[in-house]
Amino acid sequence: MTERGQAVTLRQVAAHAGVSRQTVSNVINAPQRVDPVTLAKVRSAIEALGYQPSRTARSLATRQAGLIGYCLAGLPGHSLYMDQFLHALTEAVEETGRHMLLFTAPDGDQGLTTYANLIAQRTVDAFILSDTVDEDPRHEWLAGRGVRFASFGRTWPRQGEQPGPWVDVDGFAACAELVTRLHAAGHRRIAFVGWGKRVMMGAGADRLRGWEAGCRRLGLSGRAVYSDSDSMDGAAHAAAALLDDPEPPTAIVAVSDLLAVGVLSEVRRRGLRPGHDVWVTGFDDSLLATSVEGGLTTVRQPTAEIASTLVRLIDNAGPAETGVLLTGRIVARGSAPLDQLQQR
Amino acid sequence: MTERGQAVTLRQVAAHAGVSRQTVSNVINAPQRVDPVTLAKVRSAIEALGYQPSRTARSLATRQAGLIGYCLAGLPGHSLYMDQFLHALTEAVEETGRHMLLFTAPDGDQGLTTYANLIAQRTVDAFILSDTVDEDPRHEWLAGRGVRFASFGRTWPRQGEQPGPWVDVDGFAACAELVTRLHAAGHRRIAFVGWGKRVMMGAGADRLRGWEAGCRRLGLSGRAVYSDSDSMDGAAHAAAALLDDPEPPTAIVAVSDLLAVGVLSEVRRRGLRPGHDVWVTGFDDSLLATSVEGGLTTVRQPTAEIASTLVRLIDNAGPAETGVLLTGRIVARGSAPLDQLQQR
DNA sequence: CTGAAAGCGCTTACAG
DNA sequence: CTGAAAGCGCTTACAG
Numbered sequence: 001m002t003e004r005g006q007a008v009t010l011r012q013v014a015a016h017a018g019v020s021r022q023t024v025s026n027v028i029n030a031p032q033r034v035d036p037v038t039l040a041k042v043r044s045a046i047e048a049l050g051y052q053p054s055r056t057a058r059s060l061a062t063r064q065a066g067l068i069g070y071c072l073a074g075l076p077g078h079s080l081y082m083d084q085f086l087h088a089l090t091e092a093v094e095e096t097g098r099h100m101l102l103f104t105a106p107d108g109d110q111g112l113t114t115y116a117n118l119i120a121q122r123t124v125d126a127f128i129l130s131d132t133v134d135e136d137p138r139h140e141w142l143a144g145r146g147v148r149f150a151s152f153g154r155t156w157p158r159q160g161e162q163p164g165p166w167v168d169v170d171g172f173a174a175c176a177e178l179v180t181r182l183h184a185a186g187h188r189r190i191a192f193v194g195w196g197k198r199v200m201m202g203a204g205a206d207r208l209r210g211w212e213a214g215c216r217r218l219g220l221s222g223r224a225v226y227s228d229s230d231s232m233d234g235a236a237h238a239a240a241a242l243l244d245d246p247e248p249p250t251a252i253v254a255v256s257d258l259l260a261v262g263v264l265s266e267v268r269r270r271g272l273r274p275g276h277d278v279w280v281t282g283f284d285d286s287l288l289a290t291s292v293e294g295g296l297t298t299v300r301q302p303t304a305e306i307a308s309t310l311v312r313l314i315d316n317a318g319p320a321e322t323g324v325l326l327t328g329r330i331v332a333r334g335s336a337p338l339d340q341l342q343q344r
Numbered sequence: 345m346t347e348r349g350q351a352v353t354l355r356q357v358a359a360h361a362g363v364s365r366q367t368v369s370n371v372i373n374a375p376q377r378v379d380p381v382t383l384a385k386v387r388s389a390i391e392a393l394g395y396q397p398s399r400t401a402r403s404l405a406t407r408q409a410g411l412i413g414y415c416l417a418g419l420p421g422h423s424l425y426m427d428q429f430l431h432a433l434t435e436a437v438e439e440t441g442r443h444m445l446l447f448t449a450p451d452g453d454q455g456l457t458t459y460a461n462l463i464a465q466r467t468v469d470a471f472i473l474s475d476t477v478d479e480d481p482r483h484e485w486l487a488g489r490g491v492r493f494a495s496f497g498r499t500w501p502r503q504g505e506q507p508g509p510w511v512d513v514d515g516f517a518a519c520a521e522l523v524t525r526l527h528a529a530g531h532r533r534i535a536f537v538g539w540g541k542r543v544m545m546g547a548g549a550d551r552l553r554g555w556e557a558g559c560r561r562l563g564l565s566g567r568a569v570y571s572d573s574d575s576m577d578g579a580a581h582a583a584a585a586l587l588d589d590p591e592p593p594t595a596i597v598a599v600s601d602l603l604a605v606g607v608l609s610e611v612r613r614r615g616l617r618p619g620h621d622v623w624v625t626g627f628d629d630s631l632l633a634t635s636v637e638g639g640l641t642t643v644r645q646p647t648a649e650i651a652s653t654l655v656r657l658i659d660n661a662g663p664a665e666t667g668v669l670l671t672g673r674i675v676a677r678g679s680a681p682l683d684q685l686q687q688r
Numbered sequence: 689c690t691g692a693a694a695g696c697g698c699t700t701a702c703a704g
Numbered sequence: 705c706t707g708a709a710a711g712c713g714c715t716t717a718c719a720g
Contacts, residue, residue, distance in 0.1 A: 007464065007466055050464065052461065052464035052465045053465065054404075054465060054466050055409075055465045055466060055467045056400055056403040056404045056409060056466060057404055059400040060398075060400045060401055060404050065399075065400060067445075070446075072430065072431050072434055080424070080631075082427075083426075083427060086416065086446075087416050087448065090416055090446050090447065090448050091448050094447065094448065099445050099446065099447060099467065100445070100446040100447070101411075101443050101444070101445060101446075102414075102430075102434050102443065102444040102445075102446050103434065103438065103443060103444070104431065104434050104435050104438065117396065120351065120394065120396035121396045121397065121398060121399045122351055122398050122399060122400060123399045123443065231634065231635035231636075232605075232632075232635040232636055232637075233635060233636055233637040233638075236637060258635065261576075262635070265609055265612065265636075268609065268612070268613050269612050269613070287424075288576075290575065291575035291576040291577060291602065291606070292575075292576050292577055292609075293576075293577040293580060294577075
């Protein structure tokens with residue numbers, strides 16, 4: 001209760017309970033090897049004094065920071081989804097008794113310096129990587145020096161294997177399934193709206209290929225267009241090009257929720273009704289998906305599972321498990337009222 | 345280069361340089377009191393070995409965790425803006441040589457337990473609070489036990505003073521100015537779309553009152569409606585009510601970017617042109633603002649300044665500076681092409 | 689200006 | 705089952 005109240009220490013608990021400091025430590029870290037009577041005595045002393053071990057002291061002794069590093073992506077506003085992800089990740093890390101250490105890093109190799117410093121100072125025990133891009137240099141760099149990490153997203157190396165453990169959501173499968181189910185609902189002209197070609201890589205390309213494969217399998221020849229920016233407006237223009245076609249699509253699969261909302265607005269502006277005249281789907285199940293009228297049909301990422309798997313992979317030193325591909329679940333809403341029963 | 349390469353320690357640097365460990369410490373922490381020759385010698389040893397002091401050991405000795413705690417708000421997707429804020433905050437904290445420690449907490453008093461534990465374990469030195477709500481219990485609780493913190497947002501206590509240091513953006517002034525400038529642009533019927541009454545508090549109420557005051561000052565009697573949910577759809581319905589009025593508004597001030605985008609979509613659906621037939625403004629300058637066609641006129645929060653001020657307040661033990669009210673800047677875009685020259 | 693000593697608050701083998 | 709000893713890697717006064 002005093003200003004910055006002198007924290008209670010192990011020593012005080014020991015004195016209070018009339019045992020050695022050693023024993024107090026055992027009560028906390030290895031209670032099974034402590035006599036029940038002693039245990040109770042020490043525990044009530046801990047209770048009475050409100051003792052909690054100092055993380056710092058413990059870290060020094062155990063050589064474990066108890067902190068997992070996570071780099072916040074550059075300014076522009078990384079995907080809306082990352083918000084949810086970060087929350088789930090923080091919870092998953094906390095479940096293992098550790099905490100998340102947030103940091104920022106400049107782009108380019110400078111960024112690696114930040115990772116290096118964090119390791120050199122032993123500030124973190126491991127890293128979680130996200131916002132993974134094609135040929136991401138971080139993975140190989142970290143793996144090369146034996147730093148523990150797990151990546152949300154693949155680096156899609158042109159050759160060789162994915163360096164280090166990763167978790168990803170199968171965008172290919174999800175988009176292919178979207179096509180299958182739209183087809184089953186009667187659609188024959190199913191288009192795709194993707195990110196601009198320059199950023200059409202990694203997850204974006206994976207989703208595109210899934211849509212393509214879905215169409216091919218059914219003998220459909222849909223058209224794919226690309227938004228010139230990662231914005232609703234860019235997607236609206238892309239959708240306009242699609243809808244101006246003499247044979248316009250009756251369904252549009254968008255690579256993200258944000259783009260899907262842009263597509264929706266173009267559909268509405270033309271007096272067309274989403275979910276009736278034109279069906280529209282997104283990806284991520286971000287807050288936008290429940291924010292539009294009727295709701296946006298989208299692919300929900302298994303966020304909690306992604307997070308807990310990442311944390312598990314970090315501790316799995318062995319190369320037994322190198323990658324985990326999770327399944328996204330289609331959530332049907334008004335913008336594309338897919339038959340629930342047909343859901344596999 | 346070895347697996348989990350044994351980190352270099354002070355002792356090794358001392359041996360390498362042929363001085364005591366003490367002197368190495370001085371080179372790092374008080375170089376001015378070290379002989380230039382020794383300094384150079386030690387520094388080159390540090391360089392050669394790639395030494396960096398262990399944060400944990402240093403923390404134990406200095407009794408400073410070097411970590412600032414920040415609680416991630418509950419799931420639903422706190423404001424889009426919080427993303428930008430978190431990034432800026434992390435950078436500001438890093439500039440003082442510390443890092444951000446992220447954590448989650450259940451709602452209610454349970455949440456306070458998490459804060460208490462973090463302090464008891466001396467895991468963090470201080471907290472940054474955000475997502476502040478009316479009568480937020482955290483502030484008083486922390487202040488009461490002498491825990492350092494700074495709050496983004498006021499708690500709007502019904503009586504008494506704001507407990508502890510805070511930083512906020514003057515939503516009242518920004519919305520009043522919006523009204524003034526819309527009026528100067530010729531608008532006479534300026535409406536407001538706010539958050540549902542249940543959440544109409546804190547920042548939301550502040551902005552509403554600013555709009556009211558702006559109207560009153562000019563003798564305007566605008567209508568305020570509330571979205572029944574924090575969604576584009578809710579805002580679209582609210583806007584519909586407004587536009588169905590026999591004397592519909594020619595300008596609509598929305599309490600957030602998300603609601604503004606909902607308003608925009610309703611405007612467009614009616615074949616009205618934003619920025620021509622109806623002017624629309626938002627708040628936050630989130631990524632949505634540049635994502636809609638023509639862009640959304642909005643109020644930009646001085647994010648970097650908010651963040652750096654918070655960090656400064658944390659270290660200012662003295663009660664000299666209790667609160668800082670910053671000014672939001674109106675960013676004019678297509679949805680409400682306010683005269684740039686008129687900007688004060 | 690430099691170094692020997694004590695200490696930060698724990699944990700980890702290791703005796704007893 | 706319990707305790708005395710050593711150590712984690714630094715910093716902080718304090719002699720010299």
